[in-house]
Amino acid sequence: MDTTALLLSRIQFASTVSFHIIFPAFTIGLAAWLCLLEGLSMATGQAVYRRLFDFWRSIFSVAFAMGVVSGIVMAFQFGTNWSELSRRTGAIQGPLLGYESFTAFAIEASFFGVLMFGRNRVPRWFYLLSCIMVAVGTTMSSFWIMVNNSWMQYPIGYTIDADGVFVPTDWWAIIFSPVMLVRFPHMLLAAYLTSAFCVAATGAWHMLRGTFKAEATTMMRMGLGLAAILVPVQLIFGHLVGDYTHDRQPAKFAAIEARWHDESPASEVLIAWPNEDAERNDYAISIPYLGSLIASMSFTSREVGLTNWPKADRPPVAIPFFAFRIMVGCGLLMLAVAWYGSIQMLRNRLDAQRWMLWGTFLSFPLGFVATLTGWFVAEVGRQPWTVYGVLRTADAATPFLRAPEVAASLAFFCIVYGVIFAFGTVYIYRLLQRGPAPTPEPKVGETNPKRPLSIMHSRSMEATK
Amino acid sequence: MIEFWTAVLALTIFLYVVLDGFDLGIGILLPMAKSDAERNHMLATIEPVWDGNETWLVLNATILFGIFPLTYSTLLSAFYLPLIVMLGALIFRGVAFEFRSKSKRTRGLWDNGFIVGSYVATFIQGTAVGALVHGLPMSGYHYVGGPFGWFSLFALLCGAGLCIGYALMGAGWLTYKSQSEVRDLGFLLIPRLLAALVVFLVLIFGLSLSNELWVLQRWIQMPALIVFPLFAVIACAVMLWAVRSRRELLPFFCSIGVFAAAMGTLSVSFYPYMIPFAITTAQAAAPPTTQSFMFWGVGVFVLPLTLFYTLAIYFVFKGKVGFDKQGY
Numbered sequence: 001m002d003t004t005a006l007l008l009s010r011i012q013f014a015s016t017v018s019f020h021i022i023f024p025a026f027t028i029g030l031a032a033w034l035c036l037l038e039g040l041s042m043a044t045g046q047a048v049y050r051r052l053f054d055f056w057r058s059i060f061s062v063a064f065a066m067g068v069v070s071g072i073v074m075a076f077q078f079g080t081n082w083s084e085l086s087r088r089t090g091a092i093q094g095p096l097l098g099y100e101s102f103t104a105f106a107i108e109a110s111f112f113g114v115l116m117f118g119r120n121r122v123p124r125w126f127y128l129l130s131c132i133m134v135a136v137g138t139t140m141s142s143f144w145i146m147v148n149n150s151w152m153q154y155p156i157g158y159t160i161d162a163d164g165v166f167v168p169t170d171w172w173a174i175i176f177s178p179v180m181l182v183r184f185p186h187m188l189l190a191a192y193l194t195s196a197f198c199v200a201a202t203g204a205w206h207m208l209r210g211t212f213k214a215e216a217t218t219m220m221r222m223g224l225g226l227a228a229i230l231v232p233v234q235l236i237f238g239h240l241v242g243d244y245t246h247d248r249q250p251a252k253f254a255a256i257e258a259r260w261h262d263e264s265p266a267s268e269v270l271i272a273w274p275n276e277d278a279e280r281n282d283y284a285i286s287i288p289y290l291g292s293l294i295a296s297m298s299f300t301s302r303e304v305g306l307t308n309w310p311k312a313d314r315p316p317v318a319i320p321f322f323a324f325r326i327m328v329g330c331g332l333l334m335l336a337v338a339w340y341g342s343i344q345m346l347r348n349r350l351d352a353q354r355w356m357l358w359g360t361f362l363s364f365p366l367g368f369v370a371t372l373t374g375w376f377v378a379e380v381g382r383q384p385w386t387v388y389g390v391l392r393t394a395d396a397a398t399p400f401l402r403a404p405e406v407a408a409s410l411a412f413f414c415i416v417y418g419v420i421f422a423f424g425t426v427y428i429y430r431l432l433q434r435g436p437a438p439t440p441e442p443k444v445g446e447t448n449p450k451r452p453l454s455i456m457h458s459r460s461m462e463a464t465k
Numbered sequence: 466m467i468e469f470w471t472a473v474l475a476l477t478i479f480l481y482v483v484l485d486g487f488d489l490g491i492g493i494l495l496p497m498a499k500s501d502a503e504r505n506h507m508l509a510t511i512e513p514v515w516d517g518n519e520t521w522l523v524l525n526a527t528i529l530f531g532i533f534p535l536t537y538s539t540l541l542s543a544f545y546l547p548l549i550v551m552l553g554a555l556i557f558r559g560v561a562f563e564f565r566s567k568s569k570r571t572r573g574l575w576d577n578g579f580i581v582g583s584y585v586a587t588f589i590q591g592t593a594v595g596a597l598v599h600g601l602p603m604s605g606y607h608y609v610g611g612p613f614g615w616f617s618l619f620a621l622l623c624g625a626g627l628c629i630g631y632a633l634m635g636a637g638w639l640t641y642k643s644q645s646e647v648r649d650l651g652f653l654l655i656p657r658l659l660a661a662l663v664v665f666l667v668l669i670f671g672l673s674l675s676n677e678l679w680v681l682q683r684w685i686q687m688p689a690l691i692v693f694p695l696f697a698v699i700a701c702a703v704m705l706w707a708v709r710s711r712r713e714l715l716p717f718f719c720s721i722g723v724f725a726a727a728m729g730t731l732s733v734s735f736y737p738y739m740i741p742f743a744i745t746t747a748q749a750a751a752p753p754t755t756q757s758f759m760f761w762g763v764g765v766f767v768l769p770l771t772l773f774y775t776l777a778i779y780f781v782f783k784g785k786v787g788f789d790k791q792g793y
Contacts, residue, residue: 065563068516069556075526079541080548086541090534091751095759098527101520102767109520110771110778113513121781165534167752398542405612409549416553420560427567 006397008406009081012413014379016073018372019417023067025371028142028188029195030060031108031135033222034115038131042124048214055215055436056199059428061116066424068109070417075101081406085386085396089166092158092174093148100144108137119441139188146187150180153378154248155387166387179248182240183378189234190374193334194367196230199223200341201364204357206435207350215436220360221345227338235331245381246295249388251313252381254306255320257291258284266291266303271325274317279307315383323376330370337363466756470532471736471746473764477528479728481521483634483721488515490635492558492583493628494654495576503647504576508562509786510642515562517775519555524771531759533749535606536739543601543608544593544615551589558582587631588624595623598673598680598731603743619672626665630724633658637704637717642786648713655708655716659701662723679742683734690733697726 034056041049075097078086086093114122114130122130154177157170168174200223206216246253258274258281259266268290272281292301306314341360344350351357382388386396488511498504511518529537541548557578565575592615599619602610636658639651673681684690700722707715737745750756 062563062567065516065560068519069559072519072523072555072559073552075523075530076541076548076552078530079526079537080545081542083538083542086530087534087538090530090537091755094527094529094531094534094537094751095755095763096531098524098531098759098763099767101523101527102763102771105523106517106520106771107774110517110774112516113778114781117513118781161752165752168754168758171754171758398538398545400608400611401542401545402612405545409546412549412553416556420556420564423564423568423571424560427564430567 002403004403005401005406006394008403008410009397009401010393012406012410013077013081015410016070016077016413016417018375019421020067020070020074021371021375022368023063023070024138024142025191025194025368026063026198027060027067027195028138028191029193030056030063030198031131031138032192033195033199034060035128035131035135038128042128048218051436051438052215052218054439054441055431057115058439059431061112062424062428062431064108064112066420069420071105073413080409081398081401082386082396083398085391088164088391088396089387092151092166092168095168096144096148096151096175100141100148104137104139104141104144106137108134108141111137142187142191143184146184147175147177147180149378150177150183152387153183153382154179154244155390160390179244182237182244186234186237186241186374187371189230189237190367190371193227193230193234194371196223196227197334197337197367198364200227201361202432204360205432208354208357208361212435212437217350220341220350224338224341224345224360227334228342231331231335231338235335238328238331242294249381250304251306251309252315252320252377253295254304254308255315255317255381256324256377257295257303258317258321259291259303259305261305261307262302263291263305264302265289265298265300266295268294272321274321276317313384315381320377320381323373323380327370327373327377330366330373334363334366334370337366466753466760467746467750469760469764470528470750470756473768474525474528474532475728475732477521477525479725481518481525482724482728484514484518484521486631486724487511487634487638487717487720488518489583489587490631490633491638492579492635493587493632494635494639494650495580495583497650497654499646503650506643506647506786507639508579510638512562513782514779516559517778519559522555528759532751532756533739533746534751535749536744539606539608539740539744540593543610544596546612547589547592547615551586554582554585554589556582558586584628587628590624591627591630592620592624594627594731595620597741598623598678598735599676600679600741601743603740606744606748619669619676619678622665622669622672626662626669629658629661629665630727633662634717634720634724637720640708641714641717644785644787651716652708652711656705659704680734687733690730693726693730693733696729697723700726 034053037049037053037056040046041053078093078097111130111133114127115134118130119127151174155166156177157173158166158168161167199219203216203219203221203223206212207220242253245256254260257266258269258272260279260281265288267286267288269281270285270287272284272286275282289299291303292298295301295303306317337359341350341356344352344356384392384394386393491507491511495504495507498507526537529540559582561575561579561582565572565579568575596615596617599617601608602614608614633655636651636654640648640655643651700719704716704719704723707719735741737747739746739749
């Protein structure tokens with residue numbers, strides 16, 4: 001495969017997988033939130049939980065559909081563009097993704113039908129069970145994906161035979177690798193936080209508009225309260241992920257820190273413009289000792305720099321460096337919003353400060369941005385390897401694929417994803433804007449189950465009064 | 466062990482073809498709806514189940530990936546361009562379902578997206594099968610055909626043939642699930658689609674004779690293969706009888722029978738080859754550690770469970786779809 005085709009294939013995989021992760025990041029948490037709402041609704045009988053359930057279910061359905069269709073693409077791209085990777089690692093990655101599709105994809109897709117259309121056809125406990133099955137499915141899906149990706153980051157439990165095929169020898173080691181044990185919770189927490197901030201932001205939005213006071217308060221309380229607890233936990237897991245990177249992927253760690261030369265003790269580059277040609281940082285602002293403290297919890301440790309590796313074995317520096325800082329920045333902003341909001345909540349002054357409501361409302365993209373940039377760090381930082389240290393990305397691609405075909409498929413994906421993303425966003429926006437208005441249970445075959453125009457009208461009339 | 470996985474793969478492919486086949490068929494038949502109400506009614510028959518149906522495609526892909534990695538990597542890269550287009554078609558088709566109910570002015574776009582997506586996805590699946598039967602340009606284990614090595618008149622004809630076949634299953638599904646005019650449409654279409662299918666089979670047989678396809682040799686060597694076409698003829702005859710006597714569920718099962726016969730013919734003709742006549746199941750197989758890892762989890766436990774709850778969900782949504790008010 002020529003270098004242009006390789007680059008285009010990488011761009012295609014990166015953009016399709018980035019597009020895909022937006023939806024699971026949102027729906028994993030939403031599915032759990034729907035279970036909680038249905039459970040609360042059953043336990044307390046309060047109407048507010050049922051209205052919130054119906055409201056978020058309609059949003060979940062749009063996001064879930066987009067997640068499903070973009071996920072199918074991923075199941076095929078290993079073979080289409082990365083045939084050498086799939087031929088050589090198929091015996092390991094194939095079963096992991098196989099377990100994902102059987103224990104996750106199939107469950108969530110099947111019970112999704114009951115979740116959407118089965119409320120009046122099944123007993124209440126079975127309906128709750130279906131909600132739980134959808135949530136279990138989405139969670140299992142992220143588990144297997146993290147197992148698979150962690151194996152690519154830290155390959156263990158295999159030998160390589162004469163044809164270059166990876167033969168699994170120890171499935172337990174492959175699945176429960178120490179890397180997966182920190183990265184799976186990191187991803188799951190990221191998904192929960194993404195949903196929590198979307199829920200809180202929706203509450204803040206309706207509070208700003210003066211609509212659906214009771215539901216808006218519940219959304220803000222539950223969203224911010226959950227985030228206030230989970231953000232610190234996430235920061236701890238983020239640190240643990242950093243630890244594994246430091247120990248097992250030192251080149252990636254050096255790229256994240258934009259550390260070109262060995263330093264003892266190491267300083268921490270807060271912000272800079274990494275200059276890959278000159279192998280140094282321009283306009284750097286650094287804090288002495290902090291680099292050693294973050295990496296090794298010491299004031300004297302020696303931290304390795306990128307120049308230890310030949311240029312062919314180094315990851316790009318700028319993307320991991322900036323993406324990491326954006327991710328951490330989002331995390332700190334989330335901490336500030338969640339804690340300040342929770343303090344106001346405890347003082348029963350949630351709606352007292354409009355700027356606080358605005359801040360919460362505007363925080364909705366933080367989870368998405370943090371999730372995406374986190375993945376950029378993990379995946380770009382792993383380069384030039386697909387299976388870290390064993391199989392280079394250049395050797396993983398389909399050998400006979402040429403640039404015109406990949407350019408065509410990339411353009412095709414851009415158009416298709418562009419169109420469905422634009423429309424999907426508009427539809428989700430409309431649903432969010434309409435708010436948790438009481439709606440009849442959607443029926444199979446109804447064209448517009450969730451858009452009773454009359455209700456929408458009367459609500460907006462009330463709002464303008 | 467490898468026989469077990471070959472059988473599982475045959476089963477999951479068959480389930481995909483039947484399950485997604487009838488809902489792709491509904492997409493193919495959708496232009497026949499005379500009104501918005503009829504369109505909604507047709508779509509309502511598959512609304513709660515299409516997502517689960519499509520999942521079987523992913524299950525097939527991952528079984529290939531895990532158990533037959535060589536086949537997975539060779540096939541998917543050989544069919545690069547058509548596969549990408551099929552994925553795009555499935556994307557449009559999938560979101561169209563969700564989006565059409567949310568749209569105001571663009572409903573037509575999503576209805577057409579659903580129709581076009583169904584046609585394109587079906588056509589490409591048929592073309593791929595046709596290309597495999599016709600023979601891919603292979604050198605040893607390597608595909609050497611370039612971006613259009615799968616292309617042949619034979620393959621394209623198979624694409625068209627599958628559209629007819631899925632439409633037949635869709636029509637059978639309609640007679641079972643729908644009411645009044647839409648059900649009558651199903652009954653009306655079945656004999657015509659059967660006639661079209663016969664024309665297609667004659668064409669394809671003639672073309673394989675004139676191309677002197679290798680597969681014909683296998684048929685001469687294995688005369689017992691005739692049981693499959695015979696079974697198909699019986700299924701077609703029963704189907705016609707079922708339409709005449711207005712049996713509502715029977716035509717659907719007959720259409721499944723037709724597909725079972727077709728798949729049986731294909732698999733027995735080519736076994737043990739996965740990519741005729743270059744890669745066999747044994748050559749493509751993953752190491753035993755992989756096969757047994759999949760066997761003790763997916764094979765023994767998860768697959769039967771999946772079959773069970775798939776069936777259970779069809780049971781939840783059994784019976785006819787209401788025309789407008791009652792819904793499910």
